[in-house]
Amino acid sequence: MNRKTISIISYLTIIGWVISFVVYHNGGRSSFAQYHLKQSFGLGVFGAILGVIFIPIIPVDPLFSTLFTILSVVTIIVLIFGIINAINQKRKPIPLIGLMFVDRFNFIKY
Template structure:
């Protein structure tokens, strides 16, 4: 069984890492730290997918919007790094600007 801090860190490493962390959490490694970071990383993944779909629409019409897509993704990488650092240090620090939206929003993570 994985340690709660390990689950927290793994949850930020790709969707496969999130699934592994979630399965370990469900097996009995339940802790408020692991739950918090599972919620934060899942919320960030949803934001990444949705924002990239939305940002790709203008790119089809004008290549200038690629610059906005790159800036958007750089900001998302910074948020990802912030979450990863928070998980590594074992603290429940929400992602800047968006993290408070994810607290207790994903009911399947109990």
């Protein structure tokens, strides 16, 4: 796989991220792929945190259900922006939260 393919697949499910990570470490290393692996991992962590926070309290109040739905849709839109950036081979942070992930996740080394 080339760096573009690794970057695109990293945004597609947890299994896609793991496959991209393994291919990256087995010879597909590039700073471009590393950048998108970090962005997609951060987005996955963000989504997991949303689930942990909102899923237990959704039955309590319909307002939380609506807020969770809105945040989930925004997360999917941000995911699409990440995929588009990878397709266009741009090293651009995903909207809203991408800058938080640029210098994090040091286990993804180049």
